Amino acid sequence: MARPPANVAPGQIREQIIVAALHLFTQRGYFNTSVPDMARTAQVSVGSIYHHFKDKEDVARALYLSLMEGMQAELSLIAATHATARDRCRAVIAMLFQLTESSREAMDFMLYAKHKEFLPGERPVCSSLPFETMRDFVQQGMDQGEIRRMDVMVASACLFGGALRLITARLDGVLAEPLPDRLDAVWECAWRSIAA
Amino acid sequence: MARPPANVAPGQIREQIIVAALHLFTQRGYFNTSVPDMARTAQVSVGSIYHHFKDKEDVARALYLSLMEGMQAELSLIAATHATARDRCRAVIAMLFQLTESSREAMDFMLYAKHKEFLPGERPVCSSLPFETMRDFVQQGMDQGEIRRMDVMVASACLFGGALRLITARLDGVLAEPLPDRLDAVWECAWRSIAA
DNA sequence: CTATTATGAACGAACGATCATTCGAAACAA
């Protein structure tokens, strides 16, 4: 059995394709991006894309799942390094803000792409594992008495809604300043809205 | 110049096409909807669509602008019938919640379609007139001392972010109960977060 | 070692399907 050529790292082509797809999908959208576009940007051939992925949709799915996995890893890290709901939720917002600045395209695609239009099988972002984990943080904070008793969905929406809205504004170019500059102000409002 | 046929009201065909487009765009998305699809759903011919609209994009634009106009009218009404920022903003959220229940597809298309992918000319929703009006409400509330002094964008995001997040959840089917049932709870959190 | 064969990654022209759009004719109103 022949091994892949030694002059390129294994999985590197896949990575090139996924990175190119992320760039094009966020810039022009999934449906405005052709497979030849992806091949050109990734500097590989069309055939190579179909060698590594089942079809165009499969590229988008691999990208989406990979981003979701990364996000979930960040949340697990936060859960492991912070004890209270307050600390955890603040860390979540700080992380989201930083990620938006450092990986703007990833955040854009993960949070605001209309996945159901090109990934019919996947569940809506709202009910993805990361968002469920964030609601868990809130639920536990309510159980511990840190957060007022109320519907978990309402509490989560109010706690994270402001931050997510600001991320949208930033991604749309409506907010000029880096998000971390607004962390303290947003957090004060967010926590005040649901704190016991 | 011939007047339109007497057996159909003037502008009715246009309306049929726009309604069909709204239905299909929210159900499958703009790019998964073909012009023949629109013709079939609107019960008109393909040629008729091109008689009333320049092209497919023009249908989407007419739909979008019409929805935006309706939203702005609602906001103007609120501005005229409520004096304080507190009353105005609460009325805005109540209106958004009601509209989501009564015109789910309209809200979905207006707030969460990726317009820039098929309406390259239009500005992002964030910087549309309705959203600017909502920020104006907040700014005036800050000038009047009702709302704590802070960045207007941050305050607006925190005040409306929770409600908008809940609307997303509702549209995604993650929230089972009608939004108006949650109005009091959401409003208490929202106002608490920025009230002076 | 060298020569030969086997493997599968990479390629891109070509294919078939689908789409937005056009246009000439028919239908209808005035």
Added chain:
DNA sequence: TTGTTTCGAATGATCGTTCGTTCATAATAG
């Protein structure tokens, strides 16, 4: 009649996908 609206088959362009081929490398034989 004349001008407008409606129709849907035809057009041309574009897209996702396929597939025969090339070629570098690994495995094997001598």
